[in-house]
Amino acid sequence: MRSQRTINKIVFIEGFGLHTGMFCRVVLRPAPQDNGIIFHRVDKNETIRSHIGAVTETSFAVTIGTNNAKIRTIEHLLSALAALGIDNIIIEVEGPEIPILDGSAAGFVDIIYEAGIKEQDRRMPYIKILKPVILENGESSIMAFPYDGRKISFRMHFKNHFLGEQTFSIDIDKESFVRDIAPARTFGFLRDVEYLRGLGLAKGGSLENAVVFSDTEVLNKSGLRFQDECVRHKILDSIGDFSLIGFPIYGHIIAEKSGHTTNINFLIELLTNTDSWEVMTDDPKPTKPIFSYSYI
Numbered sequence: 001m002r003s004q005r006t007i008n009k010i011v012f013i014e015g016f017g018l019h020t021g022m023f024c025r026v027v028l029r030p031a032p033q034d035n036g037i038i039f040h041r042v043d044k045n046e047t048i049r050s051h052i053g054a055v056t057e058t059s060f061a062v063t064i065g066t067n068n069a070k071i072r073t074i075e076h077l078l079s080a081l082a083a084l085g086i087d088n089i090i091i092e093v094e095g096p097e098i099p100i101l102d103g104s105a106a107g108f109v110d111i112i113y114e115a116g117i118k119e120q121d122r123r124m125p126y127i128k129i130l131k132p133v134i135l136e137n138g139e140s141s142i143m144a145f146p147y148d149g150r151k152i153s154f155r156m157h158f159k160n161h162f163l164g165e166q167t168f169s170i171d172i173d174k175e176s177f178v179r180d181i182a183p184a185r186t187f188g189f190l191r192d193v194e195y196l197r198g199l200g201l202a203k204g205g206s207l208e209n210a211v212v213f214s215d216t217e218v219l220n221k222s223g224l225r226f227q228d229e230c231v232r233h234k235i236l237d238s239i240g241d242f243s244l245i246g247f248p249i250y251g252h253i254i255a256e257k258s259g260h261t262t263n264i265n266f267l268i269e270l271l272t273n274t275d276s277w278e279v280m281t282d283d284p285k286p287t288k289p290i291f292s293y294s295y296i
């Protein structure tokens with residue numbers, strides 16, 4: 001069982017939100033052990049725990065918060081934190097959305113490495129999958145199986161013939177994430193851009209922060225970072241979404257065509273099936289309950 005981790009020093013990152021188009025500044029602060037990941041919407045003076053119980057919306061991006069103060073598009077930052085094993089951190093956000101940067105998690109990885117990673121004294125509990133858990137929802141499905149490690153496999157089939165079917169599988173650790181997943185950008189289709197704008201979304205979207213496809217080609221002049229960049233980005237999103245359970249999940253998660261909504265529903269399914277997993281901890285007397293079941 002590994003030690004809990006935080007960052008070594010305060011760092012900040014800023015940029016425009018993908019959906020709101022608003023400029024947003026984020027300050028990352030070290031936090032004590034057992035703190036968990038806490039967002040603080042400073043302009044509204046509201047504190048929000050990074051947890052599925054705080055999720056308010058899952059269409060096109062994950063939003064957490066309260067009626068007063070929401071924070072959109074948290075998944076890429078959470079993905080970088082989860083993959084680099086940062087368990088305790090305060091994320092101060094000035095504005096309604098985490099910056100989209102270049103559409104990937106690479107900028108968040110860079111800023112975490114710039115801050116430095118600090119090992120803490122206490123061990124990090126984790127969830128160990130004991131029996132299969134399966135969630136099926138129309139064409140989407142997610143399954144979790146016992147596995148000695150943290151593995152995600154993902155399959156997409158795009159109606160777009162140019163993209164076709166993409167599959168990718170990864171054992172998550174710092175090196176594999178930084179190399180194979182973090183650089184994969186958000187993507188979208190030209191035909192959906194007007195629809196999203198009609199919903200008041202993607203206001204900050206551009207070829208600078210998303211890969212955009214027509215039916216026959218990539219519109220970004222620089223092309224793709226990976227031939228299968230889309231499915232890699234779906235894994236990036238999933239790692240961020242699954243971290244909202246509050247602990248690393250040790251198991252093999254196999255997802256097919258899932259998105260944020262299915263990912264969050266899967267976490268609820270997993271938590272509801274209490275005989276399918278156990279929390280591994282070396283603390284015989286936890287000082288506080290490991291889970292809050294308030295989300296059910």
Ligand SMILES: [Zn+2]
Nearest residue numbers: 075186233237
């Ligand atoms: Zn994404």
